[in-house]
Amino acid sequence: MSRSLVVDEPGRSRLLVDDAPVPGPGEALVRVAAAGLCGSDRELFDGARPPGFCAYPIVPGHEWSGTVAAVGPEVDASLIGARVVGEGFRGCMVCGPCRNGAPNLCAAGYDETGFTRPGAFADHLVVPARLLHVLAPDADLRAAALLEPAAVIAAAVRHAALRPGETAAVVGAGTLGLLAVQLLSASSPSALAAVDPRAERGGPALSAGATVFYRPGEAAEESYDVVLETAGAPGTARAAVALARRGGRVVVTGIPGDPSDAVPTALLVTRALTVHTVFGAGPADWAYAVRAFDAGVLRPADLITHELPLADFEKALRLSASPGAGKVLLRPDLDR
Structure with a gap:
């Protein structure tokens, strides 16, 4: 039965x-x-x-x-x-x-x-x-x-192509965000920020490999080579774009519930950003996540x-x- x-x-x-x-x-x-x-x-x-x-x-x-x-x-x-x-x-x-x-x-x-x-x-x-x-x-x-959400994040990390010594930020410190921090930390960034409105997410984010934790708005003066959005909440895609340096790379994985949520085109163009989005994961992303899991990186x-x-x-x-x-x-x- x-x-x-x-x-x-x-x-x-x-x-x-x-x-x-x-x-x-x-x-x-x-x-x-x-x-x-x-x-x-x-x-x-x-x-x-x-x-x-x-x-x-x-x-x-x-x-x-x-x-x-x-x-x-x-x-x-x-x-x-x-x-x-x-x-x-x-x-x-x-x-x-x-x-x-x-x-x-x-x-x-x-x-x-x-x-x-x-x-x-x-x-x-x-x-x-x-x-x-x-x-x-x-x-x-x-x-x-948890390897299914890890594969989705692997797709985002592969698009981001973080190089050692670059800086990175993750918007959202839920399951996807913490998995993203774990994978990004393996690429030896010089700084790795996690951003989330919930103060209690700071401890898990730092344990996952973040070098600093911010509440929204606290990192307004910072800019990063790579920014991953993982929250799918209203305003988080815009926040991710705002955290990227000029010429930086942004990967968006979340789908906000508010259909009017938008990222200003002017912000994308004036910063000359490369923006990727992720819907699910393909076989190569799964293979990446499974290897990282077997190696203890995830x-x-x-x-x-x-x-x-x-x-x-x-x-x-x-x-x-x-x-x-x-x-x-x-x-x-x-x-x-």
């Missing part, structure tokens, strides 16, 4: 008990160890996802880790027993973006585990085996559940504050939005 947490429609969830799914050709069955919650899961439950970026009913859960329990035809049986994480985007693999290594931008349309395909808030998950990344045999699967376990059983999904959602929460995990093994 296998349980899965189903969101039938916005605001309504239930725990379904059924037979364990069976992997088909090219697929693997993963026994889920841990799955993280993020703001997009709250959007899904609240009915706030943009049209075309979700489908109901749905089993959420796009941040996950687990162990391969079975494989379907055409999949190497040696995968069974491996500790794994997996990419979420189900690209068509024939369009231009997919062939260029960006299935997250697939021309056939958006299709992602946990939003349009059954996700990992369940005992078991079936995914195409080609999307799996195998971890070290002794990998901490609790920490590995320390996701430091960000976990709560672990709850699968049946406590709605409680976990509320916790994930609370001011003192870091990463909240659902652990199916806690109530099996």
